Amino acid sequence: MPDQRPARQRLLLDVDTGIDDAVALMYLLATPGVSVEAITCTAGNVGARQVALNNLALLELCGHAGVEVAIGSEVPLEIPLVTTEETHGDQGIGYAELPPPRGHISGRHAVDVWLEAVRCHPGQITGVVTGPLTNLALAIRAEPQLPMLLKGLVIMGGAFNYPGNTTPVAEWNTHVDPHAAKEVYAAYEGLPEEKLPIVCALETTERIECTPAHVDAVARAAGAGPEMLEPDEPAGTRSRSGNAVVACLSDALRFYMEFHRLYDQGYVAHLHDLFAVMVAAGEASFEERLVTVDVETASSLTIGQTVADLAGMWRRAPNARIVTGNDPEAVFDLMVRRLAHLARMHG
Template sequence: MLVDTDTGIDDAVALLYLLATPGVSLEAITCTAGNVGARQVAANNLALLELCAHAGLEVAIGSEVPLEVPLVTTEETHGDQGLGYAVLPPPRCSVSTRHVVDVWLEAARCHPGQVTGLITGPLTNFALALRAEPELPMLLKGLVIMGGAFNYPGNTTPVAEWNTHVDPHAAKEVFAAYEGLPQEKLPVVCALETTERIECTPEHIDAIAAGAGAGPERLSPDEAEGTRSTNRNAVVACLSDALRFYMEFHRQHGQGYIAHLHDLFAAMVATGECGVAERLATVDVETQSPLTIGQTVADVAGMWKREPNARIVTGTDPEAVFELMVRRLSQLARMHG
């Protein structure tokens, strides 16, 4: 797998899940600006790899700004460093000297039909890779994208989801590049109408701690904001401190003391461990209107008379997602905490 990410809190949980999943071989992690700046994203990824004894995996930076619009980041959602209240030691490893585009193209060309791409941030880097190699979709085994919202409210504007809104022009280019390709090559899109069903609660974090033999880790909405974990297990403490911040954010916005783990769900779709229902569609992205910029529009009925360019996930099983999350992350924390 190749993972392109703008590592905030839910991206971090997705990465830990991938590191804990047997049979998943990460070629590299590529970084894009989104939740925080691209260089902070890279530092987060390096630190998380070292936390889990995976130091040495290539971490590369691509574009530090969107294709055409100014960069907007969201520290209010993910914390100043992108990991909520979690503070990890500065990484000892360095960022790769290679550009993201070179990483993607070399991996796809050296392993044609074998690499699955997972993109949990804005599509800037992948759009640049497509410009350099239009055949990239056919060289990859498949692609999973977390982004968009279809007939569902946005989480950034009334109609736009965060990743797409950060770089709508990149998203438009990516979907256009897939139009008319074989169905099995079309990107699988995990949009808000499914990812917002993945509601992490304090009980899930406590279950991870218990499964790791790390004792109770009980987050409570009654505790003061900013309370930090005292757990001796470093992985459990990192998860707890990151997700506490995310839960506080969701509560501030009237969604309850929960955390939407958008990117964890997309990662499980990419590994094939999470069975989902899909529908074919032709997706396009609004890039001109100040009112609706970043909106993703799906033509399912063929009204545009254009070929499909996406497989949109239409259903999932949140209970199964969290059972798998607890099992995988408990094992990770037990081994590396």
């Protein structure tokens, strides 16, 4: 019999999948009480069409074929697109190789998906954006009431009093489309606190450091045996696991760990987006601070920088709830439990 319990959280995802987006999606698909209403795709880690194909393939791997996957804008609002295959691999999911999806990309534009969802279900849908904010900015242009029609919004992006990961001051998602980010924050200024976006920025998401031990723990808990990602193995080594979910996770994260090591960050993978979707699902504890955020778009030196007025100097109404603290150990305990269950069911 199908589960008749109402979903605790109805989520509309906008992603640029992406290794950490992929892990985040796998976690959500394994989480009871969460309904992924649709997935909209933007260009960022890789091009938007590759993002869509990655999402369709992951949905099928995880036994959730049928979720609508739609493409939105394939370029930022005002500046040329940059992608980051060196970070996420040519296909966007590292060394992981999934069968070509049987499902098809939706004929609808991402903006139409967002507008229909919030208009048909006002106050019931939580938006989650783990890529550039292009599609959300376009949706707000088309429906200025969208922030009030959403139940809530979670954004992975930005860096506040913390170094950027793309330029000295800019985080990747915001750097790809700073004009979109600026528009989104402006649209939220002065709205009720419960409607303001929860912003998961680098100072907390870089604390979510996935290690080989976490991947091994997923495999062992799934009954798939050990899955060792050894730092001294040749680059590009592939998983030998007979479990498809474990192999996908391992091969994707190995690529990400090799990238981080290349930049002297250790043999780890920062799972930015996993933390953001856990916040959206209501499963991650965190501390937050109410602030006004703006985004630099004019300076060639600091374009993409997110600036938070912590002292109220601008005398403007708040437009964001910035996450100021989290619990990485609890995040990984939950990740292991959820992904191990997924691997047992669909591996």
